Amino acid sequence: MNAPDRYERFVVPEGVSKVSYERDTKIINAATFTVEREDHTIGNILRMQLHRDENVLFAGYKLPHPLQYKILIRIQTTSQSSPMQAYNQAINDLDKELDHLKNAFEVELARHNASQQREF
């Protein structure tokens, strides 16, 4: 009866921004990104990609509660970088990795199908 709509889990409500950014008030080069309507899928790939960045001193994410459909990503970097720069870099690198993966799969699928045809 009073259950929230199922789409609440993945549709960003009007007036709410998808990503918000909050600088840490005590630690330099540290910030928290709040990402609305995302979960472990995005949180974990971003965290692991951020760990590859040598200017990132800390990167972690949490899903505060299963019924709060948002994640928090916390980043601290060296003075050579900034949380925002590291965040953008991680997204760009993941995006390029997925481009590469898609291309590699399509080539492999064509190769596999061609080799299957030869067998018949």
Place this chain on the structure above:
Amino acid sequence: MEGVSYQRFPKIKIREVKDDYMKFELRETDASIANALRRVMISEVPTIAIDLVEIEVNSSVLNDEFIAHRLGLVPLISERAMAMRFSRDCDACDGDGQCEYCSVEFHLRAKCINDTTLDVTSKDLYSSDHTVVPVDFSDASSTIDNTESRGIIIVKLRRGQELILRAIARKGIGKDHAKWSPAATVTFMYEPEIYINEELMETLTMEEKQEFVDSSPTKVFDINPRNGQVYVHNAENYAYDDEVLKKAEAMGKPGLVEIHAKEDSFIFTVETTGGIKASQLLINAIEILKQKLDAVRLSADTVEADEQFGELGAHMRGG
């Protein structure tokens, strides 16, 4: 300002492909990517499923909502789904889901007129769009062996019973309702790497070797009948159960075998409901994941807000 790239270049190798089944190897990436692909394939790649049912006549033994639920679970060919609109953000019909961009209409009309029970199946559903029809499991290349296929049974009717309805199918994702999930199963495992300490192995008697081989619940090791040597029969049969390691320990031969999970090598198994091809499911999952990443990019106003903050900070520090 532009940082160095930390991009990876994963490799992929297909082992087997059928319409609704695929096995492949993914290498040179990490578990976060493998798991993101798995999660997206299960719950975020869109398909089309019946979402609204208007029943005109129903004198069957099943009640209206029971039939509506069963209709929702019928897999439909969803090649069109990626290009379709979600009803909730379709401006052509204001989201009531009745237009060609976001919905497909189905009609079903069945009446039993004789003494043999009539099976009402997914084949009795008539679609307004010939590209969106119930999945036909009689397809030859399908893994499901069903020679005399008559579709998926929705309800059975006896003499005099009748069912007439209109249904609207919409685009959706598994996160909303499992009926929209294109995946029957998507799993991945770490590729195991097994080393046998040959020197230590040779200190075992034939009986001990056999005991060791038999200690694994799955067939991972075997004995070569010609030279009596233990060899790895199939490393992938290893279920990370540690049984052989415990056995080696119990025999007083720790380090007899060493087993590692390769951290950058995954073996995927993908099975679909038939709504989309298994190979297409992976392609769509990569595309959806890219769209999701694009959606979490920082917008211009968040950057601007921070710059103001920075100026304020500098101003305050400067006194």
